[in-house]
Amino acid sequence: MEKQCIKEYMEMYSKIAYGKNLKYATKPEIWGALSTALMSQIVDKWHDTRKAYKAHKAAYYLSAEYLMGRALGNNLINLQAYDEIAELLKELGVNVNEIEEVEEDAALGNGGLGRLAACFMDSSATMHLPVQGYGLRYRNGLFKQYFKDGGQLEEADEWLGYGDPWSIRKDDYTVEVKFQDMTVKAIPYDVPIIGYGGEIINTLRLWQAEPLCEFNFNLFNNQEYDKALEEKNRTEDITRVLYPNDSNDQGKLLRLKQQYFLVSASMQDIVRDFKKHHGNVWGDFAKWHAIQLNDTHPVLAIPELIRILVDEEGEEFDKALDIARTTFAYTNHTILQEALEKWDIRLMEILFPRILQIIKAIDERLQTELGHKGYTMEKMNPCLILKDGKVHMANLAIYVGFALNGVAKLHTEILKETELHHWYTLYPYKFQNKTNGITPRRWLVLANRELAHLITNRLGNESWAMDLTKLKQLTKYIEDEGFLEELMAIKHEKKVQLAHYIEEKEGITIDPDSLFDIQVKRLHEYKRQHLNALYILDLYFRLKENPELDIPKVTFIFGAKAFPGYYRAKSIIRLILAIADLINKDEGVSKKMKVVFVSNYNVSYAQKLVPAADLSKQISTAGKEASGTGNMKLMLNGAPTFGTYDGANVEIVGESGEENNFIFGLRVEDIEKLQNNYNPRAYYEQNPDLKRVLDALVDGTLNDGGTGCFRELYDSLLNGVNWDRADQYYVLADFKAFKEEQEKVFEAYKNKKKWAQMSLMNIANSGVFSSDRTIMQYANEIWGINPVE
Numbered sequence: 001m002e003k004q005c006i007k008e009y010m011e012m013y014s015k016i017a018y019g020k021n022l023k024y025a026t027k028p029e030i031w032g033a034l035s036t037a038l039m040s041q042i043v044d045k046w047h048d049t050r051k052a053y054k055a056h057k058a059a060y061y062l063s064a065e066y067l068m069g070r071a072l073g074n075n076l077i078n079l080q081a082y083d084e085i086a087e088l089l090k091e092l093g094v095n096v097n098e099i100e101e102v103e104e105d106a107a108l109g110n111g112g113l114g115r116l117a118a119c120f121m122d123s124s125a126t127m128h129l130p131v132q133g134y135g136l137r138y139r140n141g142l143f144k145q146y147f148k149d150g151g152q153l154e155e156a157d158e159w160l161g162y163g164d165p166w167s168i169r170k171d172d173y174t175v176e177v178k179f180q181d182m183t184v185k186a187i188p189y190d191v192p193i194i195g196y197g198g199e200i201i202n203t204l205r206l207w208q209a210e211p212l213c214e215f216n217f218n219l220f221n222n223q224e225y226d227k228a229l230e231e232k233n234r235t236e237d238i239t240r241v242l243y244p245n246d247s248n249d250q251g252k253l254l255r256l257k258q259q260y261f262l263v264s265a266s267m268q269d270i271v272r273d274f275k276k277h278h279g280n281v282w283g284d285f286a287k288w289h290a291i292q293l294n295d296t297h298p299v300l301a302i303p304e305l306i307r308i309l310v311d312e313e314g315e316e317f318d319k320a321l322d323i324a325r326t327t328f329a330y331t332n333h334t335i336l337q338e339a340l341e342k343w344d345i346r347l348m349e350i351l352f353p354r355i356l357q358i359i360k361a362i363d364e365r366l367q368t369e370l371g372h373k374g375y376t377m378e379k380m381n382p383c384l385i386l387k388d389g390k391v392h393m394a395n396l397a398i399y400v401g402f403a404l405n406g407v408a409k410l411h412t413e414i415l416k417e418t419e420l421h422h423w424y425t426l427y428p429y430k431f432q433n434k435t436n437g438i439t440p441r442r443w444l445v446l447a448n449r450e451l452a453h454l455i456t457n458r459l460g461n462e463s464w465a466m467d468l469t470k471l472k473q474l475t476k477y478i479e480d481e482g483f484l485e486e487l488m489a490i491k492h493e494k495k496v497q498l499a500h501y502i503e504e505k506e507g508i509t510i511d512p513d514s515l516f517d518i519q520v521k522r523l524h525e526y527k528r529q530h531l532n533a534l535y536i537l538d539l540y541f542r543l544k545e546n547p548e549l550d551i552p553k554v555t556f557i558f559g560a561k562a563f564p565g566y567y568r569a570k571s572i573i574r575l576i577l578a579i580a581d582l583i584n585k586d587e588g589v590s591k592k593m594k595v596v597f598v599s600n601y602n603v604s605y606a607q608k609l610v611p612a613a614d615l616s617k618q619i620s621t622a623g624k625e626a627s628g629t630g631n632m633k634l635m636l637n638g639a640p641t642f643g644t645y646d647g648a649n650v651e652i653v654g655e656s657g658e659e660n661n662f663i664f665g666l667r668v669e670d671i672e673k674l675q676n677n678y679n680p681r682a683y684y685e686q687n688p689d690l691k692r693v694l695d696a697l698v699d700g701t702l703n704d705g706g707t708g709c710f711r712e713l714y715d716s717l718l719n720g721v722n723w724d725r726a727d728q729y730y731v732l733a734d735f736k737a738f739k740e741e742q743e744k745v746f747e748a749y750k751n752k753k754k755w756a757q758m759s760l761m762n763i764a765n766s767g768v769f770s771s772d773r774t775i776m777q778y779a780n781e782i783w784g785i786n787p788v789e
């Protein structure tokens with residue numbers, strides 16, 4: 001990277017774009033100028049990458065979500081230019097961190113599923129894999145969260161406020177997407193995905209909806225101003241906002257429109273490209289393309305490809321279906337029933353009747369096939385695509401797809417044995433496992449520069465960042481006191497940094513010498529933030545009774561957004577805020593423990609929290625968390641897992657050793673046994689501590705702001721609300737085991753050397769959780785693509 005060159009570019013850009021000399025530029029302007037300068041530097045390599053890929057089979061990742069976070073810092077790391085640019089900024093009188101901090105997160109996703117897609121983009125480019133991402137350019141990403149009067153409120157996320165230097169609008173690749181009642185333009189915005197080392201630059205293509213015609217001039221002339229803009233607004237609505245739902249299917253018309261808009265634009269783009277390079281030899285389509293469907297959101301790509309081949313290219317339906325059957329693969333991310341998308345047939349009829357027709361024809365083929373296999377109507381039922389007035393998207397994906405995968409070993413086993421057992425008996429060969437991963441560049445090299453330096457020093461070079469299994473070599477320092485001390489000094493430094501940030505952002509003072517016990521993830525009952533909260537309340541009561549209680553000083557940190565319409569998730573946030581208020585205000589107890597719920601938890605906040613964690617809380621009800629990926633980030637940064645035997649926790653503990661983690665609670669098989677005669681009330685009656693904390697929800701100890709929501713939460717745990725069973729997520733059943741395990745944490749934390757060794761064992765054994773490994777498995781075992789030189 002030519003430092004001088006970047007500087008000159010920035011000076012020029014500042015004049016053109018801001019009309020001022022660079023030395024008068026504000027921080028956001030410096031960010032804009034620097035980002036644009038860096039873009040100018042990568043354009044040629046970007047072009048070269050595209051050219052090099054032409055002769056190879058490519059994979060396309062279709063996803064409604066990409067939780068990218070900030071671009072600048074990450075791109076500097078991947079270009080290996082971070083220190084150099086920090087130097088340059090210093091010459092300009094600013095600190096690189098300050099410039100990084102002005103950037104808004106690109107929060108075009110909700111949680112794990114969207115962040116996984118972002119990590120996959122990074123790993124594909126780093127591994128030189130010809131993979132292109134397709135997604136939507138939401139004008140407003142995931143809402144911003146703030147707390148008022150003890151509860152969560154939301155506001156729109158205007159992430160494009162300072163412009164968008166990290167994408168290029170490609171008007172010449174515009175396509176038209178046709179709905180029954182309107183046709184809209186899909187404009188691609190290409191985001192460069194810089195592989196580590198800066199040699200390969202892949203593309204994430206995000207589509208933006210725009211009207212064919214800006215506004216209706218005749219209506220405007222007739223002074224019907226609102227009407228003149230109606231079409232424009234209706235069109236722009238399609239990519240206006242990300243649906244803020246994680247693990248829940250809302251069945252909204254606009255959401256279905258978004259999905260079709262994404263897949264129609266993407267499939268047209270892929271077909272256009274195929275024709276350009278291979279003519280219309282459709283039989284070769286799957287030789288050149290594999291298309292991965294990230295969950296059910298982009299599954300309409302299947303009938304859309306068939307529609308294009310049949311209606312526009314004149315192929316036979318059966319041939320088009322065969323092409324689809326060798327092209328698409330599907331990833332399942334959850335077994336939660338409420339997340340499995342089932343669209344009203346009626347909605348599809350209104351929006352795109354031709355697509356519905358094609359789905360019907362596919363369903364007929366499925367029924368014929370099953371009929372030949374001797375299936376009765378009853379046996380067929382769970383596999384049907386169309387039933388009960390709905391289109392079952394997962395069934396469409398599994399029937400047509402040539403592969404389907406779960407995201408952790410346990411999850412895949414559950415799919416095979418229970419959730420999708422009917423499909424497994426039919427097509428056992430389609431089932432695969434691809435345990436999730438995370439990119440070590442963002443989650444270690446960038447987020448924890450101090451630890452990355454230590455590792456590079458000890459291993460001799462930086463190659464571990466592209467082959468994370470090399471971290472295994474660190475185990476040789478397990479008895480090296482000097483190394484262990486350095487490791488803990490870095491942890492302490494990251495805690496100090498986080499404490500400063502929390503002080504500034506949340507106005508809460510925390511002690512870096514206390515144990516940082518961290519649970520960060522979306523808010524959901526199955527993730528059981530309330531189990532953690534009830535434990536904390538119990539600890540508070542015990543400290544009140546006995547201020548001499550022998551525990552190390554501890555800080556419990558939460559970060560989580562709740563879907564705005566998820567009432568009970570919001571109650572849980574309110575509960576934790578109320579508990580935090582009670583404890584932090586208590587002069588005596590707060591000397592030993594504090595509780596912080598950070599506001600607006602997002603990727604950038606995670607980059608500060610993860611390196612500072614002493615303990616990683618992963619306490620979902622066994623069987624419910626498909627994988628988890630936060631668990632991997634925390635492991636990589638040296639936090640032992642405090643968790644249930646669920647999702648990828650199982651594999652994490654398998655790698656780093658049970659003795660270096662804290663595993664507690666019911667396992668999947670325990671829950672299977674318990675479920676039909678589970679009586680949460682018995683736990684309440686028999687455990688006075690548990691009774692005390694639950695009673696605190698309703699006896700006035702805690703203030704729910706007059707909402708009655710703590711009573712509702714209490715009822716959901718003890719009595720069941722509406723038609724739901726009481727305590728569906730086994731919070732009460734796991735309370736005692738949780739508490740006993742947390743005692744073990746406190747004991748272990750007292751032995752500093754032992755703790756440092758546990759931390760080291762987690763770092764050293766986190767190599768398999770690199771998304772480089774995951775993406776290579778997709779490439780080899782599903783897509784059949786190879787790295788390109």
Ligand code: GLG
Pocket residue numbers: 111112113114116246247333334407436625626627628629647
């Ligand atoms: C899901 C699951 C997570 C999983 C993630 C990525 O809930 O357990 O780690 O996808 O596969 N909806 C999600 O975020």
